[in-house]
Amino acid sequence: MSTVQHIAKFFPTTHLAAAAICTLVIGTTLVLLPESNAQQTQSLPVTINEDTASAVTDILEDNDIAVNATQTELQLALVETATTPPAAGSADIEQLSDDADKPVRMVVENIPLEDEWKDFKVSNGDSLSGIFLKAGLTATDVYRVTNAVKDTKALTRIYPGQTLSFLIKNDQLVQLRHIKSQLDTAVISKTEDSYILEEHTRKPETLQRFVNGTINNSLFLDAQQAGLSNRMIMELAAIFGWDIDFALDIRKGDSFNIVYEEKFLDGKMIGEGNILSAQFTNRGDTFTALRFTDSKGKSSYYTPDGKSMRKAFLRTPIDFARISSRFNLKRKHPVLKTTRPHRGTDYAARTGTPIKSSGDGKIIWRGKKGGYGNAVIVQHGGNITTLYAHMSKFKKGQRVGKRVKQGQVIGYVGSTGLSSGPHLHYEFRVNGVHKNSQTVKLPQANPVPKSERKLFNKVAADVVAKLESYKATQLASTAN
Structure with missing residues (x-):
C-alpha cells in the first residue's frame, strides 16, 4: 500500500487535497521569489473544490514513488495543524475551513527568534556600574562579574566610543561583550556558579602605501592634498624635526616621499600603521629615514648608514608655529x-x-x-x-x-x-x-648598536630599495 493510501485511511480526502495544494503552491512561490525574500511571511489564498481534490488524490496515488518522506511529513504537519489550535510559537493559521469550496489563507513562519542583546555605547562620564543599571542589572551583578575577572584587565577601564552589550535571560546576565575596538573584544559568559572570560583579537591585513608631494604652500596643506592624514603629517614632521625647522626652513619646491602602512579589516581600511621609510628634500638637501626594530623589539628611525634620526633635543618645541x-x-x-x-x-x-x-x-x-x-x-x-x-x-x-x-x-x-x-x-x-636654539649644534643620540648592525644593514638595503622602486614607478606613471 502506498504512503498516501495509508494516510488516506485516517484523514478525509479534502484535507489531503488541501494539504497537497498548499504544499505545491508554497514550494513554487518560494522558488520563484527572490532569495532575499525567501524567509518573509507568505499569505497564500488557495481555492479548493471537490473535482480538484479528487484529481490531486489520483495524481498522488499514481505517482507514489515521487512522494518522499519530507513531503509526507509536511503534509501531515499541515493536516494536524488544521485540526488543532495553534500552539505558542507555531505557524499562525488565519483560517482553514473544512468547506473545500471556501478559500483557505495561511501564514507560514519558520524564522527562529534571535537572542535579544542590549547595546550601550560608552559616553563621557559613564561608569561600569551606571551602564549595568541602565541594562536593568544590579550592583550585585557588577560585583559578581568584576570579581570573577579580577585577576585580568577586563573591564578595568572603559573608554568613550566603546560598546558594552548585555544578553539577559530571566533577569540574569548570561553574557557580556566588551567591544573595545574593531579588533579587540572581551566576552564574559555565565557558568553554573560564576563567569568566565574569553578575549578575541582579530588581525587586520597590513598593506603598504606610497605617497609623494611637492611643497607649494605649506607642508600641512600640500601633504593633505597628496593624500596624507593629519596623523601621518605630524609623524612625518616628528621624524625630520631634529634636522628641519618646519616653521622656518620650509621652502617652495621642497618635496617628500613616504611609505607607510594601512590596515584593512573585511576589505575596509580601519586605520594606519607605522611610517616605514621617508625622504624629505629641503633647500636641496635630502634627508632619508627608515624604521628599524631591533632584536629586543625596540623601534626607532635611522639614516641608511645607521645614525639615529633622533637628536638629544628637538629643534623646535612647538609644531607648525x-x-x-x-x-x-x-x-x-x-x-x-x-x-x-x-x-x-x-x-x-x-x-x-x-x-x-x-x-x-x-x-x-x-x-x-x-x-x-x-x-x-x-x-x-x-x-x-x-x-x-x-x-x-x-x-x-x-x-x-x-x-x-x-x-x-x-x-x-x-x-x-x-x-x-x-x-x-x-x-x-x-x-x-x-x-641661539636655531643654530646651536645639537648632540646626536646613539646610532645602531654594533650587535644589531648585521640585521640593520639587511633591513636598510631592502627598505631603501623598495622606496626607490616606488619613486621610479611614480615617476614613470607621471611621465605617461
Missing part, C-alpha cells in the same frame, strides 16, 4: 620700548597650543617667573637647561622634580608676563649661557 622674534642681543623690547637683549626665540601661536619639552630631563621650575609669566625650566643632563615662558596654563599632573620625555607636553601657549600677544618664548642655555 611662526617665528615672530629671533635670538637677538640688540632687540628693542616690544613692551618696554627699550633696547634689551632677546636671548631666546619667540613662536607666535594660538592660545592653548601645546608646548613640548625639547629633550629628556627634569622639571626644576614650574610657576610664575617675573616677566616670563607662567614658565617651566627643564634640566637636561648636567649642563643644559631649556626655558618655556608666557604659558596660559601648565600640563596637569606635572611638578618640580618630575622627569619628562622629549616631545612630552609640559604646557600651553599664552600671553602671561611681559607679552604683547600669545606666543612661546623659548630659551636654550649651556652652562648658564644663552645660545
